[in-house]
Amino acid sequence: MKVEDINTVLVVGSGNMGQQIGFQCAVSGLDVVLYDISAEMLEKAMDRVGKLAKTYMAGGRITEAQAVEALERITTETDRKKAGKNADLISESIPEDPDLKGKTFAAFNDICPDRTLFTTNTSSLLPSMFAAATGRPDRFAALHFHDTRFTNIVDIMPHTGTSPETLALIEAFAKKIGQVAIVLKKESNGYVFNAMLMTLLESAQTLAAKGVASVEDVDRSWMGVMHTLVGPFGIMDSIGIDTVYKITDYWAKKTENPQQAANAQFLKRYVDRGDLGVKTGRGFYDYPNPDFQKPGFIAGETNKAAG
Ligand SMILES: NC(=O)c1ccc[n+]([C@@H]2O[C@H](COP(=O)([O-])OP(=O)(O)OC[C@H]3O[C@@H](n4cnc5c(N)ncnc54)[C@H](O)[C@@H]3O)[C@@H](O)[C@H]2O)c1
Structure with missing residues (x-):
């Protein structure tokens, strides 16, 4: 897999962070599926993503035409099978619970193609806490965003089982969506x-x-x-x-x-x-x-x- 092959991003969890990550990916030309367990959350999320688009426009980061295009690239889904079947990369932003994160990735492991990379946006957990549960630890690492409205600094934190190919792909993916990656040499609470x-x-x-x-x-x-x-x-x-x-x-x-x-x-x-x-x-x-x-x-x- 090459970074050029990452075209469809599945954002799991459409809360505060999922909205920002999804919009940043869409602005960068990628197709985005926003997945959540709640249709109501997805509706609210799309409303907030629209506001995010206005913030980007007001800051001169994108034109109105680019905002419209980006919003058209985002679809919403509550059906896990439909959400996962074409994903090249998952960015997970669900609540901060290692069991929930592990179980959610395991469910997507059964659905997603073998090529799909798994990333977590966890703030305080370590990827190794649920790497095995994902079912594909070699294709899994943390890709952690801050507030995308204010900064493009992201952290990438592999666990000992993350393959070098995965790490390189996630780093290239971060660049592709306009982020500056701080790649940690080892796991550490709170990133940098x-x-x-x-x-x-x-x-x-x-x-x-x-x-x-x-x-x-x-x-x-x-x-x-x-x-x-x-x-x-x-x-x-x-x-x-x-x-x-x-x-x-x-x-x-x-x-x-x-x-x-x-x-x-x-x-x-x-x-x-x-x-x-x-x-x-x-x-x-x-x-x-x-x-x-x-x-x-x-x-x-x-x-x-x-x-
Ligand atoms: N808020 C921040 O500033 C920030 C910054 C960086 C990282 N993070 C991390 O991002 C993650 C999400 O934080 P947030 O602030 O966006 O949370 P949030 O509460 O705003 O959103 C969580 C979303 O996940 C959904 N959800 C719950 N269980 C789910 C499941 N099984 N499958 C799919 N969706 C599910 C909820 O319905 C909700 O929409 C956490 O791990 C957090 O540590 C947060």
């Missing part, structure tokens, strides 16, 4: 960027949870020194505080780390109130005009009491 980011976010949580510094001062410090547009708490607001809480709570329990447990409790206060960040209009900051984006924030001229 996320591993660094999680450390930063954990430090920020610890400073606030211990009462060393306010949420605003933590962000002010990071933004002021690093000259960034957003600090760690602003980042958590855009990820979703519920998601950050789940990850923190998971690791706190797994490693029995008391500071991480305290950090999880700190985050839970926001989650319990429904203050989940940008998506609910309130998190560490209020949206759409958070204090950290206002002039004078770094100088300490805007202040909202930390929750």
Whole structure:
């Protein structure tokens, strides 16, 4: 198989990430099948993909004609057999559960042609956790996207059983859909960027949870020194505080780390109130005009009491 032979991409899971990956593939000239267990999710997904097309157009990345063409290349499917029969590559974006991912790939293994490459977009799992369950471990690796609206950096993470041919094909595929691949030499939790980011976010949580510094001062410090547009708490607001809480709570329990447990409790206060960040209009900051984006924030001229 050559990268030129990858023409039909099956995106399994049409949520937040499946929509973005599917649209990016379609924009790059590939036929895309969006598969989900729920027809309702697929309907919502196509609505959001249409909005994504407008975002790409507004950013000057594509013309209206290209957007129309890309949208025409995407079909939706809830029938697994129909979805899998012509796939050259699967990009999986279903919930973060190794058993579910393994079982879902196993079901597609029975349907897909031998040539089909399997990739997972998992954020926190390792491919080796469900490589055997896929039924074709040699043709399987992680191909992990960030938010395609803002970046084209992707991670590729093989497990020890990924064949060199598969790794080379996935790397070439990433390039074909306009992405810059960071290829990991070995499995590691959180890939490259996320591993660094999680450390930063954990430090920020610890400073606030211990009462060393306010949420605003933590962000002010990071933004002021690093000259960034957003600090760690602003980042958590855009990820979703519920998601950050789940990850923190998971690791706190797994490693029995008391500071991480305290950090999880700190985050839970926001989650319990429904203050989940940008998506609910309130998190560490209020949206759409958070204090950290206002002039004078770094100088300490805007202040909202930390929750
Ligand atoms: N959200 C992010 O910022 C982000 C970034 C990179 C990677 N990821 C990873 O991508 C994956 C998906 O995350 P998301 O945020 O898109 O989730 P999401 O909840 O938005 O979407 C998941 C979708 O999967 C569907 N689904 C559930 N079970 C299924 C099955 N058996 N077969 C087919 N579809 C099924 C659901 O109906 C839903 O539409 C996770 O592994 C996550 O770790 C997420």
